[in-house]
Amino acid sequence: MKKDWVLTQESFETLLAWLSPDRDEAGKRYENIRVRLIKIFACRGCSESEDLADETINRVTRKLSEIQDTFTGDPALYFYGVANKVHLEYLRKKPKPVPLPSPPDPERLEQEYACLEKCVEQLTSTNRTIMLQYYREEKRAKIEHRKQLADQLGIALNALRIRAHRLRTVLQGCVKTCLQEATA
């Protein structure tokens, strides 16, 4: 993999202009493509998914001067094609096995848990109740319980599912920040 090429501000601007004439829109498209490439590499079991996504973006940017006048179609799919090549090269290199996660350090787990408690306390009481209620039961009881909860809130079951996920994402972000602050 050629990793010596560096993305410059100028080449990055060219990339954005290719994605959309509107700079804000181009920025959003760029970010969307990047996070999804990371996700695709991660779901393929690549341990360095962010590096591989960045390598894909670098290669596309480097090729732009050759293709931008003639390329027609969805730029995201061009990224996808390059991502597949990058992935094949990654596989050919026979990557080292993923470093094994060390056994959970009890102290670290306790710290994470303390952060989680703190973050849950920061939720509004309604959101806290939703979190506690949504995840409380197991299996069949859980499905029934969630239906009841959705009825109580007057929303569809899928809307409740989305709301719970959103809360969970907020909590996970809060725990991450809390841990960073604790170790800073």
Next chain:
Amino acid sequence: MSLRGVSKLSEIKRDSVRGYLLGTLGEPERTEFEKQLLNDDALYDELLIHEDELTDEYISGGLAERERRSFENNFLSGPQGQEKLRFALGLQRYIGQANDAQRSRVAESQESASPIGRLAFFPKVVRRNPTAAYAVAAVLVFGFIAIAWIAFNNFNRRTAGTGETVVATLTPGSVRGEGQTDVVQIRPGVEFLQLQLLLPADEYKDYRAEIVGQNSSLHVATDLKAHTSQSGKFVAFKVPADVLRQDDYHVKLAGRVSDGEYEDVAGYFLRILK
């Protein structure tokens, strides 16, 4: 995050999301899925939701063997997956403790409404007849000590093992694979292995643990009660060391439900070195 239009996603697409994360889609379907993922906001958001849901299923032992292995080798093998896994374990523990606290509050309020709960009359009795009241108190204290002593002896009997014992604490959902399993070294002379299984949540009256190796059951421990340590709630049991040879094992933990049946609670992976 925006979660754009997830509610409009069809059931077929939802099945594809699950298949994609579990690695069960064929090559053409996977390619099509990934191309769509790059532009479809609703599909991407659904993928994020499914990651959470599958991680929860993984922790609670709800995935089939093949699904679990595939989930471990793909999504869970990366740093993002590991972070989600740790968070999910913490969340389960939090929910479990919050529910325990709630159950205790409900039990207390029921107790205070019951005839036994009306033992608040006790101070009145003391005022009326202190001798009788102290006699009742002595009986209660003696009864409590006797029950505690019996319980203590029962617990000791269950976990009895006078030989040298190695203690290992296992985390639910520890990832199986080379070196990704909790590893326990059993030296010569060790007679018992005491396994402490950390609980994602304590929601059952008692538990049953089963050690499975090469598709056969090697040891079953029943009537396990939850205990509390600094790392959270756990159940513990002893197994004679000679039952286990150098190999990989799966420990299945099930909780007893009210009708006397068991349901899966968590899975643990263990590698024995001798």
